Amino acid sequence: xxxxxxxxxxxxxxxxxxxxxxxxxxxxxxxxxxxxxxxxxxxxxxxxxxxxxxxxxxxxxxxxxxxxxxxxxxxxxxxxxxxxxxxxxxxxxxxxxxxxxxxxxxxxxxxxxxxxxxxxxxxxxxxxxxxxxxxxxxxxxxxxxxxxxxxxxxxxxxxxxxxxxxxxxxxxxxxxxxxxxxxxxxxxxxxxxxxxxxxxxxxxxxxxxxxxxxxxxxxxxxxxxxxxxxxxxxxxxxxxxxxxxxxxxxxxxxxxxxxxxxxxxxxxxxxxxxxxxxxxxxxxxxxxxxxxxxxxxxxxxxxxxxxxxxxxxxxxxxxxxxxxxxxxxxxxxxxxxxxxxxxxxxxxxxxxxxxxxxxxxxxxxxxxxxxxxxxxxxxxxxxxxxxxxxxxxxxxxxxxxxxxxxxxxxxxxxxxxxxxxxxxxxxxxxxxxxxxxxxxxxxxxxxxxxxxxxxxxxxxxxxxxxxxxxxxxxxxxxxxxxxxxxxxxxxxxxxxxxxxxxxxxxxxxxxxxxxxxxxxxxxxxxxxxxxxxxxxxxxxxxxxxxxxxxxxxxxxxxxxxxxxxxxxxxxxxxxxxxxxxxxxxxxxxxxxxxxxxxxxxxxxxxxxxxxxxxxxxxxxxxxxxxxxxxxxxxxxxxxxxxxxxxxxxxxxx
Numbered sequence: 001x002x003x004x005x006x007x008x009x010x011x012x013x014x015x016x017x018x019x020x021x022x023x024x025x026x027x028x029x030x031x032x033x034x035x036x037x038x039x040x041x042x043x044x045x046x047x048x049x050x051x052x053x054x055x056x057x058x059x060x061x062x063x064x065x066x067x068x069x070x071x072x073x074x075x076x077x078x079x080x081x082x083x084x085x086x087x088x089x090x091x092x093x094x095x096x097x098x099x100x101x102x103x104x105x106x107x108x109x110x111x112x113x114x115x116x117x118x119x120x121x122x123x124x125x126x127x128x129x130x131x132x133x134x135x136x137x138x139x140x141x142x143x144x145x146x147x148x149x150x151x152x153x154x155x156x157x158x159x160x161x162x163x164x165x166x167x168x169x170x171x172x173x174x175x176x177x178x179x180x181x182x183x184x185x186x187x188x189x190x191x192x193x194x195x196x197x198x199x200x201x202x203x204x205x206x207x208x209x210x211x212x213x214x215x216x217x218x219x220x221x222x223x224x225x226x227x228x229x230x231x232x233x234x235x236x237x238x239x240x241x242x243x244x245x246x247x248x249x250x251x252x253x254x255x256x257x258x259x260x261x262x263x264x265x266x267x268x269x270x271x272x273x274x275x276x277x278x279x280x281x282x283x284x285x286x287x288x289x290x291x292x293x294x295x296x297x298x299x300x301x302x303x304x305x306x307x308x309x310x311x312x313x314x315x316x317x318x319x320x321x322x323x324x325x326x327x328x329x330x331x332x333x334x335x336x337x338x339x340x341x342x343x344x345x346x347x348x349x350x351x352x353x354x355x356x357x358x359x360x361x362x363x364x365x366x367x368x369x370x371x372x373x374x375x376x377x378x379x380x381x382x383x384x385x386x387x388x389x390x391x392x393x394x395x396x397x398x399x400x401x402x403x404x405x406x407x408x409x410x411x412x413x414x415x416x417x418x419x420x421x422x423x424x425x426x427x428x429x430x431x432x433x434x435x436x437x438x439x440x441x442x443x444x445x446x447x448x449x450x451x452x453x454x455x456x457x458x459x460x461x462x463x464x465x466x467x468x469x470x471x472x473x474x475x476x477x478x479x480x481x482x483x484x485x486x487x488x489x490x491x492x493x494x495x496x497x498x499x500x501x502x503x504x505x506x507x508x509x510x511x512x513x514x515x516x517x518x519x520x521x522x523x524x525x526x527x528x529x530x531x532x533x534x535x536x537x538x539x540x541x542x543x544x545x546x547x548x549x550x551x552x553x554x555x556x557x558x559x560x561x562x563x564x565x566x567x568x569x570x571x572x573x574x575x576x577x578x579x580x581x582x583x584x585x586x587x588x589x590x591x592x593x594x595x596x597x598x599x600x601x602x603x604x605x606x607x608x609x610x611x612x613x614x615x616x617x618x619x620x621x622x623x624x625x626x627x628x629x630x631x632x633x634x635x636x637x638x639x640x641x642x643x644x645x646x647x648x649x650x651x652x653x
Contacts, residue, residue, distance in 0.1 A: 480620025
């Protein structure tokens with residue numbers, strides 16, 4: 001249960017970070033709108049794969065103001081989910097908000113977004129509330145369709161990757177997969193250049209990654225919290241695998257989320273050690289039980305040792321004057337009990353110490369009893385004793401009712417471990433039926449998609465409606481084919497030599513558009529920089545783009561052929577014109593933009609700007625005896641188009 005609470009916090013924090021990164025990405029909300037008005041959408045208003053009427057409602061883009069309101073609502077829901085306010089309500093709301101956001105912009109997303117959606121859906125069937133503070137003699141475990149589906153989705157993701165590689169991944173079995181992947185254009189970091197010069201290291205990494213990802217789902221399924229060493233080992237194994245992916249590939253979100261999702265695998269022994277090392281964690285996954293002190297006129301006037309000074313004085317005064325000192329009335333109060341005194345709950349160690357003290361020392365008088373808000377004793381001394389019995393009212397391994405408001409209660413399983421059970425039978429039955437259906441559908445889709453044993457019974461329609469489907473195709477069979485984008489702008493400017501008041505002369509300058517958006521300043525290049533760019537393959541293609549989502553969009557836009565590129569390049573060029581104008585005007589206000597001849601720009605004529613975009617392809621060849629390294633050669637430039645900014649009204653003044 002503690003791992004489930006920690007998983008909720010990590011999922012919510014990840015969601016908040018994802019929203020903030022999307023808003024801070026160059027272009028921001030312009031990627032999610034469908035408006036031709038200023039600021040215009042960065043994508044074609046009709047470019048969407050969702051033609052169903054329900055998707056037309058859920059994935060509606062609208063204006064920039066509408067998207068700002070939707071994102072604000074999404075952030076509020078994610079924050080409420082993270083801090084644990086009504087998880088049974090905020091969890092499905094967060095899942096719906098995430099599905100709708102992903103549907104409004106499909107080209108941005110990779111496997112991490114689909115993985116997040118699926119695990120968030122299974123979280124709707126889990127109890128994510130914190131547990132009551134109690135002596136840690138037993139672990140509070142949760143067995144539900146949500147936890148089973150969550151764990152199985154993790155296993156099916158890794159197993160799906162391995163299944164695809166066994167069927168199509170020839171390069172994984174000849175040892176060239178990692179070398180080809182590092183030589184490709186998508187998501188490569190600068191260390192790739194060093195590794196591609198050493199094919200033997202790439203070969204070792206290929207087989208290590210294949211074996212490691214194949215072992216992960218098997219070990220997850222055969223282990224439990226009763227095998228803490230194996231569970232901890234597989235947790236750190238997952239961290240190691242994704243740390244390697246993060247180091248080599250520009251996929252920060254995928255590596256981060258896959259590591260955070262493994263938090264649910266942490267065994268109780270690891271969490272106990274974390275509590276001992278960081279006591280503040282107790283405030284995260286424990287809720288403080290509401291405790292009251294019940295006393296009568298026959299109670300010994302000596303206050304319990306764990307009360308603070310002010311509460312001791314109040315209790316002593318109440319006993320001496322035989323008057324009630326009352327802050328809150330207990331539901332268990334009867335006619336023979338005097339009013340109650342509420343005080344702050346004690347640490348777990350104090351509660352355990354007090355339990356042992358009352359068991360060891362017979363009670364001659366009716367003692368002070370300590371009750372939770374539902375009136376049940378949590379220290380085991382709630383019954384009236386006559387001094388003859390030394391046994392507490394409750395068993396030592398009893399677990400307090402910590403989920404009164406959510407319809408959940410704690411019981412003991414056959415091994416003596418505390419389990420969370422649901423007492424809201426009607427709501428639980430409905431959730432179980434839905435959860436079991438989704439679990440069966442998940443397994444059915446995995447078998448139909450990943451193994452091709454049979455055809456999907458619904459052709460994946462249910463999964464498409466819910467955005468809940470399988471198909472884990474990360475680096476199936478890298479072959480070294482890649483591409484890169486070259487985007488340059490030519491714009492007339494009026495420049496003036498330094499320390500001169502003359503009006504200056506007109507000249508054309510060349511601007512690297514992607515580099516300017518990436519660095520948030522105008523990057524002026526040489527006149528022939530574009531021709532040189534399309535002829536030579538960049539050493540680090542991922543370094544060309546402003547962010548990894550930007551790269552993902554440009555990598556995906558030509559998935560359905562060059563016709564889609566030609567259709568989408570118009571709104572994209574319009575978006576680049578606006579971005580350059582915003583960056584250039586801001587740069588001119590802050591400082592001078594100096595040209596190569598020691599002159600600086602006085603004015604830029606944005607209405608006469610021309611955007612030239614090219615899409616080039618290259619191929620990677622594997623090492624040979626003559627050249628023992630991976631080599632990349634350009635093949636062709638398949639797309640080259642020029643668009644003038646005065647095609648749009650805002651630039652045609």
